[in-house]
Amino acid sequence: MKINHYLIGFAVSSLFRRGTKSLFVLFIFTALIFLLSSILFISNSIKEELNLTLDSLPQIIVQKLQAGRQTNIELKRVNKLLEFQGVQSAVPRIWGYYYFEKAGVNFSLVGIDAYDKQYKNSFANIVKNVNFDALEKTSSMVVGQGVKKALSENYYKNYFNFIKPDGDFIKVPIASTFSSKTSLESNDIILMPRSLVLEIFGMDKTKATDIVLSVANPEEIPTIAKKIKNLYPDTRVITKSDLKVSYQNIFDYKSGMFLALFVISAFTFFMIIYDKASGLSSEEKKEIGILKALGWKIDDILQEKFYEAFIISFVAFISAIILSLFFVYTLEAPILKEIFIGYSRLKPSFDLPFILDVQTIFLLFFLTIPLYLAAIIIPSWRVASMDADEVMR
Template sequence: MKKINFYLLEYAINYILRYKSKNIFISIVLTLLVAILASFFFVQNSLKLEFESTLDAQPQIIITNQKAGRDTTVDEKVIDKLLNINGVGDVVSRVWGYYDFSHMNAKFILVGIDEFENQDNATLASIAQNVDLNVSSMLVGQGVKKTLSNSYYRKYFNFILPDGESKKIYIAGTFKATTQFESNDMIVMNKDTLRNIFGYKKQEATDLAVTVNNPKEIASVILKIQNMYPTFKVVARKDLKTVLQSQFNTKSSLFLILFMVSLFTFFMIIYDKSSGLSSEEKKEIGILKAIGWRVEDVLKARFYEALILSFFSYIIGIIIALFFVYILNAPILKNIFIDYHTIENNFKLPFVLDYETLLLLFLLSVPVYLFATIIPSWRVATLDADEVIR
């Protein structure tokens, strides 16, 4: 086995240090490039995980009522009839909706619960079991609490009712949901209080959550419900997941295109800097050839030099991205991805380290830089040494 030529390696390190300013510039650009791209992928992966967990917490089937193609409330009286359909395990009415906190420039989700009813979601079930929410109290998510506090609503908030009157609801505390995505902009209150805020009548709900005993029967249950109630819009969780995921992917793709454009620009800068050999560098290659170095010796030295520089930049870029995303919580970048209801999302991104992403980033940085360095050196090294050193 051929032993590693450490003298050549030492020469390569020495070469990096001798052309310090050029190599520092290249290293900074390459590090930034890797850091930006890695941050983008890390945020995307984390949000995808958070997003999928949130969707997994959704009911198997959601029923909404429509009038003239617009969503309207569902009457809770249909629940008994739906429970009679073969295969249906449970039907829970849900009262929820967005409330516009316009002066705070934010929209939060209000969710109503009834302690005597089953809940369709683990977070709400836990709240219903452990907290006694009376008609004038509410529990708020961490993000909501911060936004309300910023507007000096630390103990209560006055909701405006449809008739223009205001209703004071006290903040009983905060809650933690299974996903931070969910809890960030959510407010939980008594179902009747929420009906009052939204102007719903007694026994009116926003939608119904249906649980099917055997998941294989979901499609046939949907068909039966649609036959019974033609005005109902019946959506399965997996369809909802597909639609929302495609929306998320479209958004990611759009930003990826933008990133690719800026990446291309960065690569051009790097290519220009690394491929434009100075007369000094060209002469050095000529001298090496004249004293007996073969083309492959010259290229090996340049390979080591480019590998050291690009791998170092890659590692530093990844470390910066990890720090930016998981320690600083990806300011700005995170909100670009989220179809947010609040101005700020304060939830912590879950740590996801995907090896495929790391490999992709490696391939986008290290080999590209190696080629950009070796090809121009090869061109010079294959010329007559006499021509280069004269």
């Protein structure tokens, strides 16, 4: 098919002739695609951020359930777990949540063992100017940026008084903060020596929060998980692939605001289409009739209508995508990101990784533009196939 430049010129001038109407359609179309693509971009970026660190997570996590709740697991079980063929190491972990009432936030306290030399290198990379061994010696803690901020707003500049279950205070100095590059992961985390966490939570020394296993051969993970489940029926065994599945489903379009936003915008869009499809205005009919009387063929008219609809929808689409890229990655998605964060007080700085998800863009393209083209061309075809004098009358 040869592109007829005169037809394109005619289409553009006819768009300008109906200036307000074209502008209105352009605006609604842009707003709709902008809203949808912004939400999809944010959720894609968060998913990508989650998948980025998936490989560093433990291969198997063993938790104990009692009465349907997770409870502390006996340290004795560590040796039993180590006896399984293929298990390289089994490390009991101590971690939990500490509610800081004044700011109304939950901190995640993680205990770290100075004897675990495997952490030494990675620790040096995430915390500058604090030695791994010094943390143990001085009984101090490393906190995330958000924790640091919440504490200093409440006059804890250099230390924090944790309240033990028996009512006593433990004064823990802040040694350093995590690198701000990790703020999406580390914002609410406090890392401190294991013995301190045990004391703050008032935990039994013969127990741990959960046990993490590493397995030499990743192929064996499901078998080992099944064996653990058989040996200890009261445990919940979470493998890395379970986490992966849960990451896939984590931004479930469950309901609520997400869906509401989508429904409202989709409804607006279909209103426009309905309005368009239910018939052309008498003026537009007359125009088609005149063109036919001047000797235009049906496919000339349809081509001109196609150019008209395509120009308007494509311009709207491109500007919406550019706008939403700017909105999400440069302005860091004000308002919309609140959907994902909720109203938790400890908001991380939202440094989303820039992901140009071509799949999403194509999805949006084929979801919106063909529908709009059809809504323009089908009624025009109906009119154009009638007799010219009948249409003009």
